[in-house]
Amino acid sequence: xxxxxxxxxxxxxxHPGPTxxxxxxxxxxxxxxxxxxxxxxxxxxxxxxxxxxxxxxxxLVDADRDRSAGRTDKPVAMGSxxxxxxxxxxxxxxxxxxxLSAMTGWPSASVHLVLVVGSGWAYxxxxxxxxxxxxxxxxxxxxxxxxxxxxxxxxxxSLPPAWMMLVGAVLGVGAHxxxxxxxxxxxxxxxxxxxxxRLGERRVRLxxxxxxxxxxVVVVLAPRDDIPVWAWAALAVSAVLAALAxxxxxxxxxxxAMLLALVNVAGLVLR
Numbered sequence: 001x002x003x004x005x006x007x008x009x010x011x012x013x014x015h016p017g018p019t020x021x022x023x024x025x026x027x028x029x030x031x032x033x034x035x036x037x038x039x040x041x042x043x044x045x046x047x048x049x050x051x052x053x054x055x056x057x058x059x060l061v062d063a064d065r066d067r068s069a070g071r072t073d074k075p076v077a078m079g080s081x082x083x084x085x086x087x088x089x090x091x092x093x094x095x096x097x098x099x100l101s102a103m104t105g106w107p108s109a110s111v112h113l114v115l116v117v118g119s120g121w122a123y124x125x126x127x128x129x130x131x132x133x134x135x136x137x138x139x140x141x142x143x144x145x146x147x148x149x150x151x152x153x154x155x156x157x158s159l160p161p162a163w164m165m166l167v168g169a170v171l172g173v174g175a176h177x178x179x180x181x182x183x184x185x186x187x188x189x190x191x192x193x194x195x196x197x198r199l200g201e202r203r204v205r206l207x208x209x210x211x212x213x214x215x216x217v218v219v220v221l222a223p224r225d226d227i228p229v230w231a232w233a234a235l236a237v238s239a240v241l242a243a244l245a246x247x248x249x250x251x252x253x254x255x256x257a258m259l260l261a262l263v264n265v266a267g268l269v270l271r
Contacts, residue, residue: 009075013086015055018179022144023048028269029145033160035152039104043151046100046112047144049093054120056090061124065190105154108147115143133180133194134173141172163222167268170215171261177208178257205253209245212260213238219267234267 026047030040059066059076066077075081097117101109119136127133145160145168152158159165180187180196181204188197196204216238220231238260245256 009081010085010089012073013056013059013075013081014052014089015058019048019051019055022051025265026144026148028265029148030152032269033145033148033152035148039151042100043104043108043112043148046097046104046109046151047116047147049100050097050112050117051120053090053093053097053117054124056086056093057121058124060086060090065192069186069190071186104147104151107154107157108150111143111150112147116140116147128194129192131195131198133196134176137172137176138169139172141175142166142169144168161223163218164268166222167215167218167264170211170218171264171268174208174211174215174257174261174264177204177211178254178261181205181208181254206246209242209253209257209260212257212264213242215264216260216267219264219271223271231267231271234263238263 023044027040027044030044035043059074060083063074063076063083066074071077076083076086098109098113101112104112116139119140123133123136127136142165145164149158149160177196180194181201184197184201184204187193199207216235220227220235241256241260241263245253245260248256
């Protein structure tokens, strides 16, 4: 039982939710880029290996802060998983991420390790407490399409459309605002003052849906082809969800904003 519990806590400390979300987005982008199944599986697996390094490093860096805030959802802070175990898992994940990324070719590997994984680490190591806390999210999500496109054909150095990277960056900043929103009070108590904390809860609740709605507009209007009916429908749904996020209270705004982000992702891939 102890071993099973320790394994579960180690997994929880890796932040599996964001890992699954980013990995799934990578897989969908691989389909959109036409990488073929071998290259698609390779780049998706590389991203899957890199994401837990961000989660584990976050919990290691923030352990004392999380403990003082009474964060019972943080296994490292609560002592339900040892630092040694997390360090070993982190090291193995770093090795796997570097090795798998190298197999995608140096262009994709460089963007993945520096701009995606590196941005996550930069956030953990200090940027989260500054007014620039949004930059790592914008860099990581904005460059993720480039990771996939460069993996599809390393020799060509072809990049995705600029609008796609712009939508990714906007989606990343929106995700940052939504991710921090439930923890604003705890973070303030422990000295974390990123952009969302400086804006305050009211402005964050206004800005996050606005950014995601702006991303939806870009998805519909930016590509140079005929706009399909489903894209107009998705934009209408996005507007309704944004209005819902602004007009309601409790958990509804967060749920509406998350659904708006999912519509953004779907549109990004389908367009």
